Amino acid sequence: MQAFDLFAILPELVLLVVTCVLLVASVYVRERQPAVAGVEQDIFHTPRGVGFVYFFTIILLAYLAIAFASRIGDVSLVAMNGLFQSDPFSNLLKACSCGAVLVSLIYSKQYLMDRGMFRPDFIVLSLLALLGQLVLVSGSNLLTLYLGLELMALPTYALVAMRHNSEKSVEAAIKYFILGALASGFLLYGMSMLYGVTGSLDLIEIFKTVADPRVNHLVMAFGLVFIVAGLAFKLGVVPFHMWVPDVYQGAPTAVTLMIAAAPKIAAFGLLFRLLVNTLLPLLGDWQPMLVLLSILSLVVGNITAIAQTNIKRMLAYSAIAQMGFVMLGMLSVFDDHAFSASTYYVITYVLTTLGSFGLLMLLSRKGYDCETLDGLKGLNKKHPWFAFIGLVMMFSLAGIPPTVGFAAKLSVLEALVDAQHTFIAIIAVIASLIGAFYYLRVVKVMYFDEPLHETTISGSTFAKGLLSLNCILVLVLGIFPGGLMAICLDAMRRTLLGS
Amino acid sequence: MILSFAIWIPIFFGLIILFYGSEHPSAGVRWLALIGSIIGFVATLPLILDFDIANAGMQFVENIAWIPRYDISYHLGVDGISVWFIVLTAFINIFVVIAAWEVIDKKVSQYMASFLILSGLMIGVFAALDALLFYVFFEATLIPMYIIIGVWGGHNRIYAAFKFFLYTLLGSLLTLIAMLYLYNSTNTFDILTWQKAPLDIVEQVLIFFAFFMAFAVKVPMWPLHTWLPDVHVEAPTGGSVVLAAIMLKLGAYGFLRFSLPIAPDASQYLGPFIIFLSLVAVIYVGTVALVQKDMKKLVAYSSVAHMGFVTLGFFLFSPLGVEGGIVQMISHGFVSGAMFLSIGVLYDRMHTRQIADYGGVVHKMPAFTAFAVLMAMANCGLPATSGFVGEFMVILAAVDYDFLIGILSATALILGAAYSLWMVKRVFFGAIHNKHVEELKDLNAREYFMMAVLTICVLGMGVYPKPFTDIIHPAVINLLQHVAVSKI
Numbered sequence: 001m002q003a004f005d006l007f008a009i010l011p012e013l014v015l016l017v018v019t020c021v022l023l024v025a026s027v028y029v030r031e032r033q034p035a036v037a038g039v040e041q042d043i044f045h046t047p048r049g050v051g052f053v054y055f056f057t058i059i060l061l062a063y064l065a066i067a068f069a070s071r072i073g074d075v076s077l078v079a080m081n082g083l084f085q086s087d088p089f090s091n092l093l094k095a096c097s098c099g100a101v102l103v104s105l106i107y108s109k110q111y112l113m114d115r116g117m118f119r120p121d122f123i124v125l126s127l128l129a130l131l132g133q134l135v136l137v138s139g140s141n142l143l144t145l146y147l148g149l150e151l152m153a154l155p156t157y158a159l160v161a162m163r164h165n166s167e168k169s170v171e172a173a174i175k176y177f178i179l180g181a182l183a184s185g186f187l188l189y190g191m192s193m194l195y196g197v198t199g200s201l202d203l204i205e206i207f208k209t210v211a212d213p214r215v216n217h218l219v220m221a222f223g224l225v226f227i228v229a230g231l232a233f234k235l236g237v238v239p240f241h242m243w244v245p246d247v248y249q250g251a252p253t254a255v256t257l258m259i260a261a262a263p264k265i266a267a268f269g270l271l272f273r274l275l276v277n278t279l280l281p282l283l284g285d286w287q288p289m290l291v292l293l294s295i296l297s298l299v300v301g302n303i304t305a306i307a308q309t310n311i312k313r314m315l316a317y318s319a320i321a322q323m324g325f326v327m328l329g330m331l332s333v334f335d336d337h338a339f340s341a342s343t344y345y346v347i348t349y350v351l352t353t354l355g356s357f358g359l360l361m362l363l364s365r366k367g368y369d370c371e372t373l374d375g376l377k378g379l380n381k382k383h384p385w386f387a388f389i390g391l392v393m394m395f396s397l398a399g400i401p402p403t404v405g406f407a408a409k410l411s412v413l414e415a416l417v418d419a420q421h422t423f424i425a426i427i428a429v430i431a432s433l434i435g436a437f438y439y440l441r442v443v444k445v446m447y448f449d450e451p452l453h454e455t456t457i458s459g460s461t462f463a464k465g466l467l468s469l470n471c472i473l474v475l476v477l478g479i480f481p482g483g484l485m486a487i488c489l490d491a492m493r494r495t496l497l498g499s
Numbered sequence: 500m501i502l503s504f505a506i507w508i509p510i511f512f513g514l515i516i517l518f519y520g521s522e523h524p525s526a527g528v529r530w531l532a533l534i535g536s537i538i539g540f541v542a543t544l545p546l547i548l549d550f551d552i553a554n555a556g557m558q559f560v561e562n563i564a565w566i567p568r569y570d571i572s573y574h575l576g577v578d579g580i581s582v583w584f585i586v587l588t589a590f591i592n593i594f595v596v597i598a599a600w601e602v603i604d605k606k607v608s609q610y611m612a613s614f615l616i617l618s619g620l621m622i623g624v625f626a627a628l629d630a631l632l633f634y635v636f637f638e639a640t641l642i643p644m645y646i647i648i649g650v651w652g653g654h655n656r657i658y659a660a661f662k663f664f665l666y667t668l669l670g671s672l673l674t675l676i677a678m679l680y681l682y683n684s685t686n687t688f689d690i691l692t693w694q695k696a697p698l699d700i701v702e703q704v705l706i707f708f709a710f711f712m713a714f715a716v717k718v719p720m721w722p723l724h725t726w727l728p729d730v731h732v733e734a735p736t737g738g739s740v741v742l743a744a745i746m747l748k749l750g751a752y753g754f755l756r757f758s759l760p761i762a763p764d765a766s767q768y769l770g771p772f773i774i775f776l777s778l779v780a781v782i783y784v785g786t787v788a789l790v791q792k793d794m795k796k797l798v799a800y801s802s803v804a805h806m807g808f809v810t811l812g813f814f815l816f817s818p819l820g821v822e823g824g825i826v827q828m829i830s831h832g833f834v835s836g837a838m839f840l841s842i843g844v845l846y847d848r849m850h851t852r853q854i855a856d857y858g859g860v861v862h863k864m865p866a867f868t869a870f871a872v873l874m875a876m877a878n879c880g881l882p883a884t885s886g887f888v889g890e891f892m893v894i895l896a897a898v899d900y901d902f903l904i905g906i907l908s909a910t911a912l913i914l915g916a917a918y919s920l921w922m923v924k925r926v927f928f929g930a931i932h933n934k935h936v937e938e939l940k941d942l943n944a945r946e947y948f949m950m951a952v953l954t955i956c957v958l959g960m961g962v963y964p965k966p967f968t969d970i971i972h973p974a975v976i977n978l979l980q981h982v983a984v985s986k987i
Contacts, residue, residue: 413676
């Protein structure tokens with residue numbers, strides 16, 4: 001290993017080491033805060049050292065986010081004998097992932113404390129999942145990609161099952177685990193076919209060999225189908241979306257946020273690594289598949305969401321539809337603007353998701369989970385500012401200016417029209433028109449209805465302030481979208497030219 | 500900078516009120532809103548005072564890069580077509596604030612803030628010379644209006660709010676696709692560049708229809724008008740006033756700024772089709788207005804009929820027709836605003852809008868009746884009121900275009916007189932048969948002031964429309980010269 005390699009993987013190493021240290025240290029550090037009353041006092045529930053772990057995790061994540069953000073401008077590096085690459089694209093996504101986990105943890109703290117789940121293992125599992133995401137985004141070898149994928153997925157299964165006395169959580173966890181394993185199997189099968197045809201696991205080697213006329217195109221195409229199916233599972237697009245609503249609804253909201261935010265970025269990173277970095281010569285094969293998947297997602301996601309009364313389930317179907325939009329961005333022509341629309345979309349989508357679930361968690365309190373539309377009724381009467389935050393998030397998801405969701409939809413639609421897919425763009429806008437209905441219904445419930453019962457805002461001032469900042473960011477990025485767009489474009493352009 | 504001030508002053512005040520008002524008593528909020536709307540109005544006056552009549556191009560231009568990635572700029576400017584609407588928007592906003600003074604008592608700060616922000620956004624629509632900037636303002640107006648209808652509306656307000664939002668969104672999303680298409684062929688979102696871009700006839704027709712969807716829903720043109728009566732009935736008084744006086748004009752203005760100059764050949768080709776739709780609006784919707792039992796619904800249908808006159812004038816492609824259409828839009832801003840305020844005055848006292856519940860109001864409210872009857876007369880186009888000027892110009896142009904169309908459009912005067920006067924007869928005259936009418940009190944100083952100022956506007960514009968037409972004329976001539984040149 002060279003010093004050069006060490007630099008490339010330094011943040012990941014720091015994350016791994018600190019996570020292990022925290023895991024061990026948490027056993028020995030005595031918790032100063034008294035245990036929350038009413039929470040079972042046994043070996044699983046006594047919070048031990050959690051304040052300590054939480055504190056250092058926040059610092060660690062802030063450091064990682066800044067470290068990756070400062071690397072966006074750097075040149076691409078390939079380390080560990082071609083197993084790992086650090087390029088502008090991966091650094092951008094990794095900075096966003098770390099930021100998303102950081103914000104998720106801050107939003108979740110009070111929610112977890114009220115439910116006796118604010119424990120070192122929750123935080124450590126989140127950090128391990130994050131490590132998986134970072135490895136996944138940076139993988140430059142099929143094995144690294146698979147390793148990252150599993151490292152991301154396994155802690156998440158455990159997180160979903162954390163509320164082990166709730167039937168729904170356990171059901172969601174089993175469903176998630178089985179379908180997730182199936183998806184990994186698909187992906188692995190597809191990778192094995194790629195390996196069989198090209199004789200290499202290295203993404204760059206495969207990229208060079210794929211275009212070779214001697215390669216068996218039929219096996220290649222089969223491998224591609226399995227890979228796309230596996231990716232579709234991970235992203236949660238129709239027809240591989242069945243796990244998404246159940247897991248979103250069944251998991252505790254804090255865990256839902258851990259699944260809904262950062263892993264979307266990583267899944268998009270995987271999509272990019274496999275389809276663009278590796279199989280770009282098969283563009284003509286995978287783009288039609290994505291057309292089908294994304295149109296189905298837009299239609300099914302948006303229409304099914306209308307029937308939901310549980311907000312988490314509704315946001316799950318909304319996520320399915322939004323991922324459809326991300327995939328549509330992948331249909332852009334391969335020029336120097338290629339795929340930046342998708343990157344921009346996924347980053348802004350995660351920003352909005354953080355805000356929406358963060359609001360749901362602040363509205364939950366001890367013994368009450370804000371999950372249904374009824375829970376939001378009349379929010380404007382009691383807490384106008386938080387109702388406003390909800391309004392901004394919903395309009396952003398619906399893509400109404402001046403929120404960031406509009407800028408994101410604009411860039412994807414522009415990419416579509418640019419690629420002569422005007423008809424698909426029309427389908428997409430009609431689907432988002434249908435989608436606008438259920439986002440509007442959430443606003444309606446918050447603003448037009450009378451409150452059913454007392455609504456309180458729990459959570460620290462810090463979490464509230466961060467949520468407000470999140471809302472302002474959604475507005476400001478919507479009014480001045482140029483900066484982030486340019487960053488995505490620049491990162492994408494330098495990554496593609498580098499590879 | 501004048502245009503930027505005109506847009507951002509009301510929005511700025513709206514935000515201040517939103518944050519200040521949630522913890523303070525409503526009296527301060529009301530005064531702050533009034534001050535904000537007056538400053539906003541004063542800020543627009545230099546647009547008229549310093550307007551250069553000899554210049555048919557864009558004036559008060561501001562151009563700053565906004566989203567360089569797509570060559571989108573913060574490009575503002577006005578010509579004779581748009582300048583009056585900016586002033587009108589700011590002007591009507593003052594009345595909306597005054598009309599709500601003691602009537603709105605829940606969430607006053609949010610109410611006032613919504614209207615101030617809405618007025619800034621609508622000024623932005625009229626001032627934008629960049630298509631995406633236009634679109635952002637155009638769409639953003641939906642959010643405050645949705646809240647206004649849904650929070651302060653009548654008992655069926657939720658249905659109305661959804662109908663309003665989704666109807667409008669349907670149209671504008673298709674327009675977005677057309678805009679992206681134009682961006683792809685010109686590599687800019689600048690409207691003035693688009694106006695010069697060559698397009699073949701198929702492209703023009705498709706683009707025309709995409710824009711048509713957004714603007715025809717907003718105008719609204721028959722058969723896309725069905726949302727308007729529902730929304731008017733449920734909206735609070737201020738919402739109805741803004742909707743009728745300004746928001747409908749966004750659509751008609753869009754035809755002049757986008758459809759005609761960008762797709763001139765398609766506009767000429769499809770002109771008879773639009774004229775047909777407009778005539779249906781004038782005659783059929785006018786007849787529908789005749790049988791309404793709810794006053795607001797009646798005025799809403801009459802708005803559709805009047806806007807039919809506007810689109811009729813635009814697609815005759817003669818200076819008289821287009822100018823008549825614009826004058827009609829400004830006049831309708833005053834008249835429909837005043838009529839909805841009048842209905843608001845009655846509704847605040849009686850809490851009903853059914854014509855059948857009234858009768859003999861003149862005995863109890865003579866001053867109010869005088870104003871309201873004058874507005875009804877203006878609505879049916881009585882000479883010496885502003886309503887006459889625009890309708891007369893459009894009818895002249897229509898006769899010039901085709902005698903039959905002239906005759907058909909002239910029936911609007913008869914229908915307008917029929918539904919307006921019949922409503923006046925049933926509401927204001929006759930014997931009192933409802934004991935609540937007995938208890939009515941005449942206008943208070945606040946309402947008197949509003950009606951008096953609007954009356955002065957209506958009469959002033961009716962007697963001496965020259966300041967309006969002088970400013971409009973060069974821009975219209977310029978537009979028609981542009982439209983006459985084929986782009987194929």
